[in-house]
Amino acid sequence: MGLISIILFTLLIKSKSEEQACRLIGQTGYLEFSKDGDIIIGGIFSLNASRVTENNGYHAYPTSFCTRLNPRELLFARAVIFTVEEINKNPTLLNGVTLGYRLYNGCGSQSLVRAALEAVTEGESCRKRVQALIGHSSSGISKAINLIVGELDIPQISHLSTCACLSDKRIYPTFFRTVPSDQFQITALVQLMKHFGWQWVGIIKSAEVYASDGVAEFIKQGKNEGICVEYVIFYGRSNTKIEHKVIEQLKASTSSVVLLFMSLSYTRELFKKVDGNKLPRKQWIGSEAWISQVDLASLGSKNILHGAMGFALPQSIIPGLLEFILSLKLSDEPESVMIKAFWEGFFDCSFTPSNTTNLCTGDEDLRTITSAYTNTELRSVRNVYTAVYSIAHAINAILQCENGLNPTTGKHCVSKTDVQPKQV
Template sequence: MIFTVEEINRDAVLLPGVSLGYRLYNGCGSENLIRAAVEAVNGEDSDGCSGQIQALLGHSSSGVSEDINLMLSPLLIPQVSHLSTCACLSDKRIYPTFFRTVPSDRFQITGLVHLMKYFDWRWVGIIYTAGLYSDAGTADFVKEGQKEGICVEYRLSYSNTSDKQLKAIVKALRESSSKVVLLFMAFFSTKSFLSEVEAYNITGKQWVGSEAWITQGDLASVDRKAILQGALGFALPQASIPGLGDFLLSLKPSDEPQSSIIKEFWEKFFDCSFSPSNTSTMCTGEEDLRTVSNDYTDVAYFRPEMNVYKSVYSLAYALNALLQCQNGSNPTTGKACVNKSEVQPKLVLEHIKHVNFTTKNGAKVFFDENGDSFAQYDLVNWQMKEDGSVEIVNIGQYDTSFPEGEKFKLKKETKIVWGGKSNEAPRSVCREPCPPGTRKAINKNKPVCCFDCFECPEGTISNQTNAPDCFICPPEFWPNEKRDQCLPKPTEYLSYEEIMGALLTGFVLMGVFLSLLISILFLTHKDTPIVRANNCELSFLLLFSLTLCFLCSLTFIGRPSEWSCMLRHTAFGITFVLCISCVLGKTIVVLMAFRASLPGSNVMKWFGPTQQRLSILSFTLIQVVICILWLTINPPFPKMNMKYYKEKIILECALGSAIGFWAVLGYIGILALLCFILAFLARKLPDSFNEAKLITFSMLIFCAVWITFIPAYVSSPGKFTVAVEIFAILASSFGLLICIFVPKCYIIIFRPEQNSKKHLMGKIPPRTL
């Protein structure tokens, strides 16, 4: 402060013709506070100096500054503090004359919250001391931290006179789950706390400090190095003040011969004594401070000293603005000019509100409506060197003048040392974030950071950390096993590649092969009695229709498409009607043929080859008409069935019109039932002249298969529905093929002697219908 006053007084431009004077008071103790306030009010000090003070610089303590301002503010005496950081002092209703060049703790608290949030430290402990600075600072931190999801596990007060409080703090440090501890207290309280807690061997904690102590390297005694290694905190920014270093290092005891303080630290620095002593050499007072190395002689950069520098200059610029005079009035206020003898504190107060200047070293100074200056901090990290000394390294910056999102920055190239002997940033959370696939649920009985995580219910996912809710996948999608993303549902249909599809295809090909083989066998033996006796033309037409029945099964295998869905049901319906029509024709022929063999009967002229062809064509055309109507009105179509299975899609053919489907099946059933009845009536006819028994048995199999098909079809899931339908087609086709044709093939191949007209005629018993 003395250096700055002298620098201003040497400046012929800032305050021409005006010199600044000062009075210094020891700020320790309430008696000195009362004395300073009384002397300021009376305008006379104990040494008899007259003249009212125009402003007051100080104090460093927020509590002391509060008391001073409460006494002086009624007199409108401006007060500028260089180190009182309590945010409470920004309340202009209570402290109307208070200003400060140090940032308010409101900004430091915001910076600390940014720091915690940046490293994801959501679960912290706080240790503080009773007093305005710590009480208000920790309360604001808790309040601002809650807004950003930062929870406080414990908040404990420390007093160097209470063993109970110390034991509670030590217990919390040992048993707590939080790895980060905010030590928010003044320098002397921090020194006392560390000296007591170092005996308890507290390790594994990441200490975060307030600006009051975080740059005080002398706190790192031998026993505290393990505690403070890696400590982080915001500090007032480093600054260079030209000339101040030389001013401090040129100090001599002779400059202040009455000062006992200067003599004491002189004796300490140079290990000498101004009074005769047997233990040390005599001090001459001419020793050079440049020859020793300590905190005092480290004058390359300054932190709180810069705020003192700005405080003095802010008053000088306020006086400069007050004493300006142009054309008989003040250019700032428009009021009458004021000469230096008329200067009063209230006028200085009025002008200090509007100061806005830049110091010689480039520092910007102005006050907002709360009397606060803008905030700028260095983020510092305690790093212990191999020689045992501590280096406080600047690793980042917090500057409120930057845009939102850019205020907090870390230096990328700077290495950070972490507390607790950790090689990486420690984790300090009450509960690890809920991973994707789960949802976050707040537990009302615990802090907001101690939430619960629940797995997403079936069919839902969450694809982000700490998701508040799980959401349902779209109908075509289903969650993966982790339930963190929706994947397309696998589709299911009967394909040729799978075992069941391949087996069914094999049976289809076997049926086609047998049909063709029997056709060839019948063709090569078409002139033999057994082939001719069983209506050769209808037999070949039946074999052809059975071949089509086998082949139509292939339309049910493979991925459903619009054409395959229409083809499979219509082809099945028409080919089976053609097949049953042929069987029905053979049955009628058997009955008519036996009837025609009776004396006086000419019934065969009513059901000759032409009538047989027309009847088969008529029966088949009826089914064709039914299919055409079905395809015209509401045809089958491919459909994705997502109701039967939640986790997969069944590709199937929807019937379109259920009436059309059951009409096709019903018509086939009517023909099969009619055929079965006629064959049953003809079952006792001579074996050699008819195949009624074989047709009866084949129709019995046919009807049994399709009667059991209906409930199986309705209840079978997915591709098994198609498999059941194919099985019904194949079973009924093989039943007809085997029952009607295999016995004849057996005679043709293995009993050729029975394939003669004589043999067949010889077995006719004398019976009547």
């Protein structure tokens, strides 16, 4: 189902009486982790990194399924769970009102948007299900999601969607974020190049809203500072022809400075494919999505990153989070097929007896592995933590009551059962 039809369907939901029955058409079942509470927070994460579709030869509906596990997104989801539990233990916040969560998994834009639609509807009555929604990591997905949840007055808080385009409240009225807009990063990158006198640069970008909008703004601001762009070249994953074109451009270019404006997954794929020993030395300038990932410098023996500069998100340690992440056991999520899949990937084992694979016991120790899931120093994790607390403080403000009135709004007091997403 296309995005336009999903939006129209959502508008129909809003316009109908709550007594009229409605149902979601097509695939559902994206809910991955949940816990009941007085007030529910939703979350959308890409626990899988890619989506495959089989057309079934037009003899049946196309079949789609998710592939490639994404440990970083599991860390984000578990960070939400950790933060909710921490808030519920805090006697000074929410005054006994408990938060619950419903966290959904999707891969590819279509299933992620459908996951968001499932998150904000409930059963046959299509009632609003969550008071706020956390996610997504991608700016393009966040744009699509907000076109839906905005019509339902549900706030969406992203921890990693940096596209400046999302700041337009006329189009994305309920979108918020705990990560800076790219507007600031672009200004800083232009000033960085101006400082070093780099006025002749090349740009490699990915086919994402994040990259396209960021590069367009960089070119605009750079022109005003006398920075000229030799080339702008698109990089696409798993496309040999495009990969060859990027390599040939790097060899032929006269500019020694390259701005690489891509998400982490695209950057990692590119550096795996490019042999730095066969290229002239370049000064790489990175966007915040990848510049602080130290593992990129040691991808094989490619020798591509002689040095890179850029601006990163602030880093801080969240007390107790590492212990929580490493203490995960299968018994914590006994119904989750996804956790079993991650477990098999983490420990290179299988819960199904096999002659070629080690048998998982379920007692393996996460402290013995290195993974994006166990990297709680990842800078964007703090943004997830802050997003959950932002929602909690907003709800706390709604529930304040003195002499029958809310001291902040001056309106009549609201009980926990009367809280509405628009108030949040």
